[in-house]
Structure formats: C-alpha cells, structure tokens
Amino acid sequence: MAGTVPSAPARKLSAGRLALALVTALILLFLVAPIVVVFPLSLSSGELLVLPAPGYSLRWYEDFFTSSRWLSATWNSFVVGIATMILATLLGTLAAFGIFLGRFPGKALLLAILSLPMVTPVIVTAIAMYFSLSLVGLGSTLTGLILAHTVLSVPFALLTVLASLQTFDQNLLRAAASLGANPAIAFRRVVLPLIAPGVATGALFAFATSFDELIVALFIASPGQFTLPRQMYAGLREFLSPTIAAAAVLLILFSVLLLALNEFIRKRAQARGASPSGPTA
Amino acid sequence: MSPNMSDPIIVFDKVTKSYDGTTQVVKSLDFAVERGEFVTLLGPSGSGKTTTLMMLAGFEDPSGGTITFDGRPLNNVPAHRRGIGVVFQNYALFPHMSVAANLSFPMEMQGVGRAEREERVRGALDMVKLGHLADRRPTQLSGGQQQRVALARALVFRPKLVLMDEPLGALDKQLREHMQLEIKHIHEQLGVTVVYVTHDQGEALTMSNRVAVFHHGRIQQLAPPTEIYEKPANAFVASFIGENNKLDGTIAARDGAQCRLRLSDGSEVRAMTGTDLPVGAPAVLALRPEKVLIGPAAAGENRFDAVIEELVYYGDHTRLRLRLGGSDSFTARLTFRDGLPALQRGERIPVGWATANCLALGPEES
Amino acid sequence: MSRRNLLAAALIAPLLLLVTLSFLVPLGATLYRAVDDSEFSTTLPRTTALLRAWDGKDLPPDAAFAAIVEELRTAQQNQEAGAVLSRLNFEETGLRSLLLQAARASARLAPPVKDSLIALNPRWGEPELWRLFKRATGPWTSLYLLRSLDMRPTDKGIVHAGAEDAVFLPLFWRTFEISLIVTVICALLAYPVAYTLSILPQGWANAGMMLVLIPFWTSILVRTTAWFIILQREGPINALLLAFDIVNQPLTMIFTRFAVYLAMVHVLLPFAILPLYGVMKGIKPDYMRAAASLGAPGWRRFLRIYLPLTMPGVAAGSLMVFMLSVGFYITPALVGGSGDQMVSYFIAFFTNTSVNWGMAAALATLLMAMTALLVIVARLIVPGFRSGNVKV
Numbered sequence A: 001m002a003g004t005v006p007s008a009p010a011r012k013l014s015a016g017r018l019a020l021a022l023v024t025a026l027i028l029l030f031l032v033a034p035i036v037v038v039f040p041l042s043l044s045s046g047e048l049l050v051l052p053a054p055g056y057s058l059r060w061y062e063d064f065f066t067s068s069r070w071l072s073a074t075w076n077s078f079v080v081g082i083a084t085m086i087l088a089t090l091l092g093t094l095a096a097f098g099i100f101l102g103r104f105p106g107k108a109l110l111l112a113i114l115s116l117p118m119v120t121p122v123i124v125t126a127i128a129m130y131f132s133l134s135l136v137g138l139g140s141t142l143t144g145l146i147l148a149h150t151v152l153s154v155p156f157a158l159l160t161v162l163a164s165l166q167t168f169d170q171n172l173l174r175a176a177a178s179l180g181a182n183p184a185i186a187f188r189r190v191v192l193p194l195i196a197p198g199v200a201t202g203a204l205f206a207f208a209t210s211f212d213e214l215i216v217a218l219f220i221a222s223p224g225q226f227t228l229p230r231q232m233y234a235g236l237r238e239f240l241s242p243t244i245a246a247a248a249v250l251l252i253l254f255s256v257l258l259l260a261l262n263e264f265i266r267k268r269a270q271a272r273g274a275s276p277s278g279p280t281a
Numbered sequence B: 001m002s003p004n005m006s007d008p009i010i011v012f013d014k015v016t017k018s019y020d021g022t023t024q025v026v027k028s029l030d031f032a033v034e035r036g037e038f039v040t041l042l043g044p045s046g047s048g049k050t051t052t053l054m055m056l057a058g059f060e061d062p063s064g065g066t067i068t069f070d071g072r073p074l075n076n077v078p079a080h081r082r083g084i085g086v087v088f089q090n091y092a093l094f095p096h097m098s099v100a101a102n103l104s105f106p107m108e109m110q111g112v113g114r115a116e117r118e119e120r121v122r123g124a125l126d127m128v129k130l131g132h133l134a135d136r137r138p139t140q141l142s143g144g145q146q147q148r149v150a151l152a153r154a155l156v157f158r159p160k161l162v163l164m165d166e167p168l169g170a171l172d173k174q175l176r177e178h179m180q181l182e183i184k185h186i187h188e189q190l191g192v193t194v195v196y197v198t199h200d201q202g203e204a205l206t207m208s209n210r211v212a213v214f215h216h217g218r219i220q221q222l223a224p225p226t227e228i229y230e231k232p233a234n235a236f237v238a239s240f241i242g243e244n245n246k247l248d249g250t251i252a253a254r255d256g257a258q259c260r261l262r263l264s265d266g267s268e269v270r271a272m273t274g275t276d277l278p279v280g281a282p283a284v285l286a287l288r289p290e291k292v293l294i295g296p297a298a299a300g301e302n303r304f305d306a307v308i309e310e311l312v313y314y315g316d317h318t319r320l321r322l323r324l325g326g327s328d329s330f331t332a333r334l335t336f337r338d339g340l341p342a343l344q345r346g347e348r349i350p351v352g353w354a355t356a357n358c359l360a361l362g363p364e365e366s
Numbered sequence C: 001m002s003r004r005n006l007l008a009a010a011l012i013a014p015l016l017l018l019v020t021l022s023f024l025v026p027l028g029a030t031l032y033r034a035v036d037d038s039e040f041s042t043t044l045p046r047t048t049a050l051l052r053a054w055d056g057k058d059l060p061p062d063a064a065f066a067a068i069v070e071e072l073r074t075a076q077q078n079q080e081a082g083a084v085l086s087r088l089n090f091e092e093t094g095l096r097s098l099l100l101q102a103a104r105a106s107a108r109l110a111p112p113v114k115d116s117l118i119a120l121n122p123r124w125g126e127p128e129l130w131r132l133f134k135r136a137t138g139p140w141t142s143l144y145l146l147r148s149l150d151m152r153p154t155d156k157g158i159v160h161a162g163a164e165d166a167v168f169l170p171l172f173w174r175t176f177e178i179s180l181i182v183t184v185i186c187a188l189l190a191y192p193v194a195y196t197l198s199i200l201p202q203g204w205a206n207a208g209m210m211l212v213l214i215p216f217w218t219s220i221l222v223r224t225t226a227w228f229i230i231l232q233r234e235g236p237i238n239a240l241l242l243a244f245d246i247v248n249q250p251l252t253m254i255f256t257r258f259a260v261y262l263a264m265v266h267v268l269l270p271f272a273i274l275p276l277y278g279v280m281k282g283i284k285p286d287y288m289r290a291a292a293s294l295g296a297p298g299w300r301r302f303l304r305i306y307l308p309l310t311m312p313g314v315a316a317g318s319l320m321v322f323m324l325s326v327g328f329y330i331t332p333a334l335v336g337g338s339g340d341q342m343v344s345y346f347i348a349f350f351t352n353t354s355v356n357w358g359m360a361a362a363l364a365t366l367l368m369a370m371t372a373l374l375v376i377v378a379r380l381i382v383p384g385f386r387s388g389n390v391k392v
Helices: A015-042 A059-066 A068-101 A107-114 A122-135 A142-166 A170-178 A183-212 A215-220 A228-238 A242-271 B049-057 B099-110 B114-127 B143-156 B173-190 B201-207 B225-230 B235-240 C003-032 C039-043 C045-053 C062-077 C082-091 C095-108 C113-120 C127-135 C143-148 C168-199 C202-217 C220-230 C236-243 C257-281 C285-293 C298-326 C330-335 C343-353 C357-381
Strands: B010-018 B024-033 B038-042 B064-069 B084-087 B161-165 B193-198 B210-215 B218-223 B245-255 B258-263 B268-272 B282-287 B302-313 B318-324 B327-334 B348-353 B358-361 C151-154 C157-160
Touching: A015 A242, A015 C168, A015 C202, A015 C220, A015 C257, A059 A068, A059 A242, A068 A107, A068 A142, A068 A183, A068 A228, A068 C003, A107 A142, A107 C003, A122 A142, A122 A215, A122 C003, A122 C343, A122 C357, A142 A183, A142 A215, A142 C003, A170 A183, A170 B084, A183 A242, A183 C220, A215 A228, A215 C343, A228 A242, A228 C220, A242 C202, A242 C220, B010 B049, B024 B049, B024 B218, B038 B049, B038 B201, B049 B064, B049 B084, B049 B161, B049 B193, B049 B210, B084 B143, B099 B114, B099 B143, B114 B143, B143 B161, B143 B173, B173 B201, B193 B201, B201 B225, B210 B225, B210 B235, B218 B225, B218 B235, B235 B245, B235 B282, B235 B358, B245 B268, B245 B327, B258 B282, B302 B327, C003 C357, C039 C045, C039 C082, C045 C062, C045 C127, C062 C095, C062 C113, C082 C095, C082 C127, C082 C357, C095 C113, C143 C151, C143 C357, C168 C202, C168 C257, C168 C298, C168 C343, C168 C357, C202 C257, C220 C236, C220 C257, C220 C330, C257 C298, C257 C330, C285 C298, C298 C357, C330 C343, C343 C357
Parallel strands: B038 B193, B038 B210, B084 B161, B161 B193, B268 B358
Antiparallel strands: B010 B024, B010 B064, B210 B218, B245 B258, B245 B282, B258 B268, B282 B358, B302 B318, B302 B348, B318 B327, C151 C157
16 A cells, blocks of 8 residues: 555555545544434433434533532532643753753653553552642642642653753753853743743643543532542443433533644644744754 | 953953863863954864854853853853854744834843844845845745845944854855955944854955964964964974975974974975974874976976876866875866976976975974 | 852752652652551551560560550540551451450459450460561561452462452453553554644644644543443444444443543553654654655565654653553543452552551552562663654
C-alpha cells in the first residue's frame, strides 16, 4: 500500500488504493459510530435505551438539568477542573521555564520524576491518594480531589510548555537582556507571549484530564464531591437510565468544544507565525 | 565615578573561559578597545571570538580575569544592566512585536517617555531607511530588512558600545557588501564603539579600525587591517588572511631585518623577518601569489626554475600551480595586460619575487 | 551555583515540592505497605519482645502464652485487635477465631496459662503456630508479595500454590495477554488509517483527523458507557441483527472478553494513530522516489524503506497503548465479565472491598514493576526510543 510512490498529481485509483480507502473509512467509522449512536438514544422518549426509539423528546435532558445530583456533579466537575487547570498550568509553566533556563546535569532524570504521575497506572496513584489524603484529613474533600488531579495533569502542562520552549530561540532572551530587560520582564514580555499557545494547550489538557478523571474520584470522592464521571459511573452501576445517555452527549459536546478550542489555538499560533525570526533560525 | 574619556572603553585583563573546567576556550586574553573604535574579532569557528563577545555582553561569565567596561569591572553585572547593544546573527527580533515595538522596547526598559520613544524610534528607522515599515511584524520583512531593524534596535537606546555577532552571515553576497558599507557609515556617523565578530576576512579588512585575529583561544595579532595583511605576525595569520604560499624551511642566516631561509629541497631564499627567529629555528616562508613574477620579470636574489603543473584561467587573472622549493602546489596569480603568453603544462619557467614581498614567519602562539 | 541555575531552581521548586509531597511520598508510603508488617508488634508488644527473643525451637517460654492472651484481651476490650486479627487470618484462615476464642476465655484460664490454653485448643501446643506468630512480629514481611505471585511463606520455606489454587499469576498473565492483543490490534488498525491520512490532501486529512481527535478528547468513561449501552442484550446492535434476521435471538456481548477488546481498542486506537501519523507526515516522498529509481518494486519499497522509517511511530504508539492497557480498570469493570478483570480491578477490590491494604500495595508494586520493565525493554529493543517524543 505504502509502496506506491506518492507523486502529487498522479491520483490514479488503483484497486489497492481503493481497498486502503475503504479500510480507513471503516476504522474511522468504528471510532465515531459509538459516539454518534448515543445521540439518538439520549433523545428517546422511552424509559429504555433501545433503537429505534419509540419517540423522541428532551425529557432526559430535562431530567439531567433538574436533578440536584447531576447539577451538583456538574458544579463539582467545573470547580475541580478549573482549580486543577490553574494550579497545573502555573506550576507546570514555571517549572518548564526553569528546566529550559537551567544548566545542570540530570535534567532528564528530573523530567522523568516530574512526569512519573503520567506513566504510573492511575489505580496506583488513586490508592496512594486514598491512603494519604485521608491521613492528612483531605479525604472526601474537593481540595483533596483538586490536589490529586493537579498531580495527574501537571505533567501534560509541563511537557506541552517545554515542547513549545524547545522552538523558542534562546537568543531572544539574550536580546531582551541586552536591551535592559531583567529576567522577570523578559519572561512576561518576550517568553510568555511566544509560548502562550503551548501554555493554553497545556491548560486545556490539564482541564480535560481533570474533567474526565474517574478512578481517583472513585476512591476519594464521597457523594458530596461526586464529579460528572463519578456520578455517571454510579448511574451505570445502579440503574441504566437514559439520563446517562443525555449526560454522555453533554460530555461529548463539551469535549468537542475543548477540541475546537485547542485547534483554534493551534491555528492562530500558526497564522501569527509565532516562530523564531531570522532566516537561519 | 566618571571614567576618563581618554581611557580605553573596554579592557580585558587575563580573561579565561572554560566550559568543562579543563579545556580553555579562551586563554588569558589581554586587550583594550579605544572609544569610538571599530574592532573586529576574526577567526575560524571555535577560535574563541564568539565566546569573547558573549562574555562582554554578559551572556557568559569568564572563568578568570576581569573585563572592564567604561571604567567599571563587569564581573557580576548581569547582561540587562550593562547597557551594551547587541546585534545577533539571526537578529533575534521579537516576532510577536511590530518593528516599532521592537525598537521601543529598550527605551521602555530605561523608562523613556512615550513621546520621546516614538521620536527616537522614527529617527532610528529613518537612519536605516525603514521608516515605512514601522508597523510590520519582523516575519513580514526580508532578511536584509530584518538585519537593519536589528541594527536600529541595538543603537536606538544609545549604548556606548554595540556588539555584532556575525550580523551579515545570513545575507547573500551582494546584500552583505552593501550592508558592510552601511554599518561602516553608521559607525562613522554616530561615533559609537563597535566590537564585531566575523569569520569573513574581507568583512574584517574593509570595516575595521583594528582586527584581532583569533585562533585556539588566543589573539594571534591585533592590528590595523593593512598591517594584518602586509605584515602578518605568524604563519597562522598569514594563511588565514588572504592567500599565501607557504614553504617550510629553517633559518640559515640572519642579517638585520632580512634572513636566509633554507627550504626542504636545499635551495635558499632571502626573506624579510619581523619576528626574532634565531638561526636554526624552523620557519615558514609566506609569499602572496600575486607577488610572484615569471619570465624575464623574475630577476634578482630570489629566482628559481619551476615546472607548471596546472593552468587555470579566471578571466581577470590566471593561476599557475607550480612545482617549486619542495612543494607542488606553489601558486602564482598573474594578470596579463597584453594578452596571454603561450604557457604549457609541464613547461619549465623562471619564477621569482622581491625579497621585500616575502616573509619568514614563526608558528602561531598557542 | 550560578545566578541562572539559582533562578531555575526557584522556578522548578514549587512543582517539585508538589510532586514530592502529594505524589512521591504517598506513593512510597503506599508501596511500603506491601512489605510492612507492624500489626502484630504494635498491638502485642510484649508478646513480640518474647517471640523475638525465642529461638523458634519447640515452644516459646510460658511467659509468651500469658502475654499473648493478656494483650489480646486488652486489645479486644479497646477495640484495637481488628488489624492484627485480619493480618493473621489472612496468612492462615481460622486464626481469627482461634485468637478470639483465647481472648474471650482469658479471664477463665487457670494458671499456668500455657497448659490451660493448650487444653482450650490443642493448636496452641503446635510449634508451627508459634513460628508463624514469630514471623508476624515483623518489621517486614514477604507475605503479600509472595501471595501476589501465588506463593506463601511457611516454616519450611516458600510453597507454591497448586495450579487450581493459583489466582494472581493467571491474573497477571491475563492482564498481559489482554494488553498485548489490544496493542497488536491497535497497531494493525492504526497503520492504514495513519498512512491514508498522511497522503490525503490537507483538507481531507484534517477532516479525517477530526474523526480521530473527537474520540481522543472524549472521556474514557463516556466512550465505555457508549459501548455499555450499545452491547446490551436489548441494545442497538442486537436490534439491528434481529431486524435483518442475521440472528434469531439476541447475542450476549456485554460482560464478555469480546466486549473488553472492542471497547479497549476503541478507547486506545487514537493513541496509536497520532504518533504514527506524525512520523508518516515527516517522511519525505523523496525516499520512496529514490527507492523506485533504484529499481525496488512496490512491496520491497514498502518493506525495506517505508516500514523501517515508520517503525518509531509504531513503537511509540504501541508502547503508549500497552502502558495504558496494563493499568486499565474502568473499561473491563464495566463491559467485562468476572473472568475478564485485570490487575487494577483487584487492587481496587483489596483497597475498598476486602480492605487488605497489604495485598493492594503488593499488587500495585508488581503492576508498577511490570510497567517499568516494559519501558526498559522498549528502550532497549527500539533504538532511539524516547518516551518524550510521543506526541499526543
């Protein structure tokens, strides 16, 4: 399949290419179909999750928006998500800049340690949090959940910011210094505007990580701190009501919004040409 | 603390730099730059010239010694408090700011008022003939335009010293030559001190008041361009600046400013000697190809027979590769006013040069 | 330290502090529970001292009999005996009732306590029991780690559980097997998709990429929920199959291994596609043109040039998928049956349901060791592999 020499205009439709296109289309269908199927299910007027639905209505959305449980879970998700995003982005950006600036051995090791929460199986992080947060009296609190989510999502913020610093021209810092800017001003006026897309992407990732997180919430959230995924999981375990499908649809739409936001940031960064100046760079 | 205006503006005193603690990139550097001077640091890559510039700018700390700028030692003065303008090789213009904002930046740091900033930005852009591009982003400019913005930015806050790190390296040949003159004019006009780093000897010779030739972390020679070209201090300078034929030999006899040099094939040459090489010392005979004479013109003390190995026609001149004095790559650069003489490969011809034009040199300082 | 490094340290410090205090320390403390054996010595300190001094031959001194009975009674009265009873009962089922019996009878036991105790239950006269107690005085134990590998420490060394009693080795094997199959399927599906997207005109490629990115950004739980709903007996798939008379009665798909594979591949496929797409995008067509000009036919160009060039993308994606698979919990828990659960499920079980934190910690330790081993092996066999260049 990849054997065909991709020459730009020659787009002849050989049997091989057709088969490849078909296979790709089927796999992409497999990726989106389950997500799409939830939409008609959530709009069913019946009590059961069956297709075709006996009729269509918004009753399950109404149920979602009038249920104190779902609303409190939504509120908690946003509180935890936004707090996590702020903490992770702040700490991750500062540390990324520190790692970028510093000239010391063992950077790789430091980075490995700081991104350990990303490669540790979440269940292990979850039980570690469960044991220790209850020891310091933060079990079953939103603060505890925020702390745990920050630890989980900070590597994403750190690594995205670090990646955008990698394309940052060190000479710009030197230029800023030669023009009289101290490091703090140089960071604010020169570094931050240029790595802003990376910081924004990191923030978005941190928010999404917290917003989608279930396993830690499973261990350290009591019903009062239930987040949307936690509430959904509880629903799946108790009684499979179409409200869950409605909640799933709302979460999917929100994820698409986050994705669109991320693409927007990326496109804008490309258009603004936030790349190092000069033909040699 | 007002520095005496007749004192040098920059003094390097036994400055060394090592990144790993063992190999020294810069070895005990001692030199001074006068106010208003245009000094070029010239050398191959890795010779220590850029490191020297970086230490002056404050981007690197010396491992030893002292750099004095305008009467005060620079040790522990961070780059942003030195007030030295820098033009970077890739210009380092802030891509998220307009041209005017780039120029305004250093004055904002100094706390200059808005009205004066705008006026000085306009003045600086007019100086580099880019007044009409003030609102553009650097990425929307050509390489030459970016270069001039970088120049204007390094000058606009009126530093006493401007450092330039291969500022023309990214430009094509024609633009480069044009910019060389432009920078020279700006220097003459403003009277600012310039320290300029390049590996291009042409650039160094045309622009500078003095040239410092760097090699192996040392200054091999610091002198005006004519002296660098005409009287290289050692074999390295002779071969790095312009083209030189080099023949190995030993000093056979000395006679005031002249000496006799015995070449590896046993023949002897009379040469000028500036350095005090004793009799018996190994030395290198340096002779510029354009000083070589052939045929009847080759008369006098230094006259040899040579075999033509190769003839290459360049239009305005012709090059001969000759077998001579134990070398088979001895080059003569000939211009013929009255048409080309009939020379053949393999032909044996008389070759010679004036004693005043050849130098017996010692090896470089290391 | 230079001014530059001082600044760098100040910038890194807050994050390092956070990660240390709220991740590394809790993680270390948790994993330590896998070897920690302090219940016996905390609750029964005098007995512990006596047993530690005892040489382990025959029976311990009479004082030990008196001490254990008295300390058990006190602990029981103060409601502090639970931990040590669970600990001992976990090592040998039945010890809880043996000890409780002794504690209850303690007031009535006539001196010498030793004889009365043996009269109460002849097990007290067995040196083997006392040696078990002596082992339980800690401070460390290999009990949980050995149990997690279907072994148990005894007087006479380590004993392997029989094939029919083995629980955890098959569990680890199942976790490995499921992860491996999911990884292979993901790699096989990702390759054509990433290739097609990499050669499509930009507009089409972007549209196709959206179909990969939307599931990628949708939470794992939501996607698992979708499968949970779809695979129900009354769900859309069965409805479709019945409507077209492909089957006569609904298929059982939910709570099967098939469902686990389906949902896990769906969840993880984008992780395999994205790095591969990045690598394929970076391959200049010149290489393939050069190979063609050098006379290589299509399939050889693919095998000799394209495949090796794209291998880093396959490796990066596969490693990512495998690492995530090994720790999977939610998806198998929701759509799998009892025989399809992975290690994470049992860690959760021992933490929440059976409250045996030593076992939870031991399984967590082994799971982490498995993951770490995997990363090391991947680094060794995939040249130039760096976890940092997995761009998601």
